[in-house]
Amino acid sequence: MKTLNSKKTFLFLYILFFVVVSCNNVCAAQKGDTASFIAYKGRLLNESSGKSLPYVSITIANSNLSSMSNSEGDFLLKIPSSLSFDSIHFSVIGFHSLSLSKNGFENNKRKDIRMKPQEYFLKEVEIVPGKAEQIWGEALKRIPSNYPQKPMMMVGFYREFVKKGNKNLSIVESIIDVYKASYKGQEADQAKIYKGRKISELRNQDTILFRYQGGVSDALMLDMAKSKDLVMDEAFLGTYDLKLENSLVLNGRNHYLISFDQSPGIADIYFRGKIYIDAESYAIARIEMNMNVEGRKDASDLFIKKKPSGMRVAIESAAYMIEYQQQNDKWVYKHAQIAVKYKCRWQKRLFGIFASNYSVFSELAASDFYEESVNKFPRKERLRSTDVIVERVSDFQDDDFWGPYNVIEPEKSIEETIKKLSKRR
Structure with a gap:
């Protein structure tokens, strides 16, 4: 306690x-990330007010992958090309959860997504x-x-x-x-x-x-x-x-x-x-x-x-x-x-x-x-x-x-x- x-x-x-300190910064070389992925980019908005929705949970069905929007509602979700899935799920307190087909996104092009307020x-x-x-x-x-x-x-x-x-x-x-x-x-x-x-x-x-x-x-x-x-x-x-x-x-x-x-x-x-x-x-x-x-x-x-x-x-x-x-x-x-x-x-x-x-x-x-x-x-x-x-x-x-x-x-x-x-x- x-x-x-x-x-x-x-x-x-x-x-x-x-x-003021003088030092030598030594950084180990990172191995290149070669995994192929598809980027799903968007901005989450309140359907009623048009204001951005911060910290919306973003998940993929039957997968452990997840992400979330930032404090301004923006997100970038990277999904391996090898992963088979149909939709992306969005949820946050006070709003109806929403699932969107992956086909509604264009690679690396931002999509505005509006979520409907729910009776709290x-x-x-x-x-x-x-x-x-x-x-x-x-x-x-x-x-x-x-x-x-x-x-x-x-x-x-x-x-x-x-x-x-x-x-x-x-x-x-x-x-x-x-x-x-x-x-x-x-x-x-x-x-x-x-x-x-x-x-x-x-x-x-x-x-x-x-x-x-x-x-x-x-x-x-x-x-x-x-x-x-x-x-x-x-x-x-x-x-x-x-x-x-x-x-x-x-x-x-x-x-x-x-x-x-x-x-x-x-x-x-x-x-x-x-x-x-x-x-x-x-x-x-x-x-x-x-x-x-x-x-x-x-x-x-x-x-x-x-x-x-x-x-x-x-x-x-x-x-x-x-x-x-x-x-x-x-x-x-x-x-x-x-x-x-x-x-x-x-x-x-x-x-x-x-x-x-x-x-x-x-x-x-x-x-x-x-x-x-x-x-x-x-x-x-x-x-x-x-x-x-x-x-x-x-x-x-x-x-x-x-x-x-x-x-x-x-x-x-x-x-x-x-x-x-x-x-x-």
């Missing part, structure tokens, strides 16, 4: 004085004392039957941004190989970088250098069905107040919606949020939560590992999300996000009364699973919770860097940053 005294923390941030709430739920706790208890009891009991290999796309105000200071993107341990027992997941790239804008006048530690590890730790001690341990019901909200439809299936918040009188910093539980299987399908850091001066102790003397850091918000998808008769890791906003202010310095706004965003999206050649990684290849990913990847290079791998399409602001900074190199 996360407390101020816990050694487990989300999102370590190094805050250091800026130092399915029905009123009779509020019975203890009902939320009963549903929650059943969900925990069914974890062994709802989630894989054998290890699998997962391919995922990871990215992180560090911003000062609206300006991107650094962008990191990586294809990640993951040894996804069984959901029984305490074995931890393992991850390694298959290929990755970075770009940053740090100038001599910048006085602070931020380093985000443990991004991939944090995203895997958010797998609450596995890492139950983060929020869902045996003390959960004694620490939080649960409330059963109305039932709703998520990805075409009925779900219970349970809200939770830390109980009054608890001094430590915990979470508030929502849990989506599949009404048929009692699988935990999605969790959205915020850490209760607002107005807490001691919140920075949970996030900041190192900072200069004379600097104050205030955590403005800390939001987390984990989502699962049903694959055959099991539920598997789909997508995790972490977003933290904070302010930095120097004490006893000229203009020290002015605070600078910073934010960190990271996400890990699964794009494929396979059960063949399931092996742990050599220790030297594994990503550790202390690793800073930006130090483990090379600079942005060519436009075809990802080859046949499915990634989250960069938003327009990210594309512009990449183009601008790449021209300076």
Whole structure:
């Protein structure tokens, strides 16, 4: 359970004085990706309003391949030419799921796809004392039957941004190989970088250098069905107040919606949020939560590992999300996000009364699973919770860097940053 005294923390941030360092970047040559694939490109829109739909889940029937739209609704799905399939499936909270024939797409030409809003709430739920706790208890009891009991290999796309105000200071993107341990027992997941790239804008006048530690590890730790001690341990019901909200439809299936918040009188910093539980299987399908850091001066102790003397850091918000998808008769890791906003202010310095706004965003999206050649990684290849990913990847290079791998399409602001900074190199 996360407390101020816990050694487990989300999102370590190094805050250091800026130092110019000269180094030789050695990058192992990547083997060329020769797999032949067909690209399906599109933009997802709300049929009623015409606005873009972010983070829509995109899957292929009878396949483990998947992707999702970015925050602007754009997507690029790469499917091996050898894969036989008929349609592409789209689903997101609050909208009717949609399946489109692959014949409706032209190779690498964007298609606008409109999704119809769905009545969010399915029905009123009779509020019975203890009902939320009963549903929650059943969900925990069914974890062994709802989630894989054998290890699998997962391919995922990871990215992180560090911003000062609206300006991107650094962008990191990586294809990640993951040894996804069984959901029984305490074995931890393992991850390694298959290929990755970075770009940053740090100038001599910048006085602070931020380093985000443990991004991939944090995203895997958010797998609450596995890492139950983060929020869902045996003390959960004694620490939080649960409330059963109305039932709703998520990805075409009925779900219970349970809200939770830390109980009054608890001094430590915990979470508030929502849990989506599949009404048929009692699988935990999605969790959205915020850490209760607002107005807490001691919140920075949970996030900041190192900072200069004379600097104050205030955590403005800390939001987390984990989502699962049903694959055959099991539920598997789909997508995790972490977003933290904070302010930095120097004490006893000229203009020290002015605070600078910073934010960190990271996400890990699964794009494929396979059960063949399931092996742990050599220790030297594994990503550790202390690793800073930006130090483990090379600079942005060519436009075809990802080859046949499915990634989250960069938003327009990210594309512009990449183009601008790449021209300076």
